[in-house]
Amino acid sequence: MAIKYVPYFPETIDGQAILNNFTRTQRFLKYKDNDGVYNSIAKGMPLYEMESIEKVGENKDNNLVIRGECLSACAYLKEKDIKVDLVYIDPPFASGADYAKKVYIRRNPKVDEAIKKAETELNNDDLKAFEEKMYGDVWNKEAYLNWMYENLLAIKSVMSETASIYVHLDWHIGHYVKILMDEIFGEDNFRNEIVWCYTGVTPSPRAFQQKHDDIYRYSKSNEFLYNPQYVPYKGLHATNVVSHGSNKIADPEETKKLLERGKPVEDWWIDIYTVDRVRKEIADYATQKPEALLERIIKASSNEGMIVADFFGGSGVTATVAHKLKRKFITCDVGINSIQTMRDRLVANKAEFEILEVKDGVSLYRNPQQTMDKLKSLIQGLKNEDGLDKFWEGSIQDSKYGMMPVYIPNLLEGTGRILDTRLVNEIIHNALPDLPENVKKVIVFYIDIDDKKAVDEFIKEQNDTEIEIEFRDLKELLSEVVVDDDVDYEITNNEIVINHFSSDRVQQKIDEYNDKMQAQAIKKGTEYKPLTISGEGLELIEFISLDCTNAEGTWNSDSEIKVEKNNYVTINGEKTKSYWDGKISFNKKPLRMKIRNICGDETIIVIKEQI
Ligand SMILES: C[S@@+](CC[C@H](N)C(=O)[O-])C[C@H]1O[C@@H](n2cnc3c(N)ncnc32)[C@H](O)[C@@H]1O
Structure with missing residues (x-):
């Protein structure tokens, strides 16, 4: 008999899992008092109309970039009976943060000299950038897990029988999602918990530096593809491996073979750097993951010609690497900035694809x-x-x-x-x-x-x-309330010259930013020099495309320029070291012109002028 009974900690803390909330029977989780998610699962995935927005190249491989939510993208794939062979997702982490995009005001080609002078006097970033919100990652745990549960079920429904899925998360919610994945994919189909370690300093004075993400790897069935990956052995390691840690003298032939093959990659990865250290990859997308990470995953769990999917595509890293490795790709994201970043990145990498938009009414604004x-x-x-x-x-x-x-x-x-x-x-x-x-x-x-x-x-x-x-x-x-931007242009027989551009939507953002900075400056007793836009407004243009093929419907970009944030112009996907001259040239009469402002809003102008 116990000497006495010592009280437990008497009260549960808000948000803490209470044991009777979870009943584990036959490997299923039950969520008490919440059948909302079951009802919506019983109803099925919402299938909406899809609009073909743009086609790049012939696209014989049927590569897809879908603007819309993961659920609707999966509904579309399921309806079309399209199965994918590998899924990587890096969904919002429930990190409690809002992700912003830095918007860079470009150089106005009409006032080149004035800008040059101003640039030498002022810090580049202060002069030319402001921020706007891209997506929020603030959730309560239950809402997040219900949402994730639906997404994972939808994804599973479009995975081929031999497909694998990698779900990239971190300490915020990863361990809860692991439990969901056990339920959805089955504990027996759990393959790896990969720990991706990186360096850098985060201000966390009362904790060990949180410097790893978790990637959960599951397969749809026991018949799955896995191509072992190897890295070079370093130092004496190979000989140790050959002799299996015993005193046995390593066989020189076997050692040579192993050294050539390399060391099997373990489930903790310390050799892949974050994007800020692989600067040439930077696509200016918050939370962008490095190509090397995707390269390892795609090589390990797919072969050439297979379909690799990412339903939270962000900067388009998965699609880009899949294309480089000769796989087909399907990618999706709910935000217009993501779709534009992916599109431009894929065009620069000479990929062919189609962009579809889910007509669900939510994509009305940028995100x-x-x-x-x-x-x-x-x-x-x-x-x-x-x-x-x-x-x-x-x-x-x-x-x-x-x-x-x-x-x-x-x-x-x-x-x-x-x-x-x-x-x-x-x-x-x-x-x-x-x-x-x-x-x-x-x-x-x-x-x-x-x-x-x-x-x-x-x-x-x-x-x-x-x-x-x-x-x-x-x-x-x-x-x-969505008002198009205004453009004033002249057209000759081989180029369009932009004379004036104005965007109430961007101007409103700049005004809000100026007000905020002004208020902060007053508080600090400092001075703030507001961002201003020239009369011509050309510094608000990020991208122009001419469609010389279709007068309506799916866009065909026959000629395009992109003014990069460093002000160099990329012409038809080829980077240059020249500044934009305010023009775009063409070989065939353009029927439509699309202009994207620096915040990502697009305006389409039908060209009626005779040349
Ligand atoms: C962490 S980021 C992905 C970053 C990406 N892996 C990369 O390397 O660039 C998450 C993305 O999910 C998108 N997103 C959020 N909710 C979504 C949903 N329901 N369906 C599709 N995409 C969504 C966000 O717009 C954001 O781009």
């Missing part, structure tokens, strides 16, 4: 994060309301109805944006009863309605409150 940030300011009259539950985004005052609470779907969470009976049920039974008594009407924004008739009937039957529910389509609101 869901920016759309979310923008939404509140777009809804006229919307203001914060302290007395309301956080389910509501705020409220609008109306002369007839008084205060009307407003719901906006979370575009960052896959299932949240669909208006279905599940959401209406939550509104009617949880959200409406908690509202103050004087509320007569609420406004619910949606991106997609699952079944409008079912939703209306559900409300009729179940809403026994006096509160009216008004639905509004978010897509209409967003399409109203």
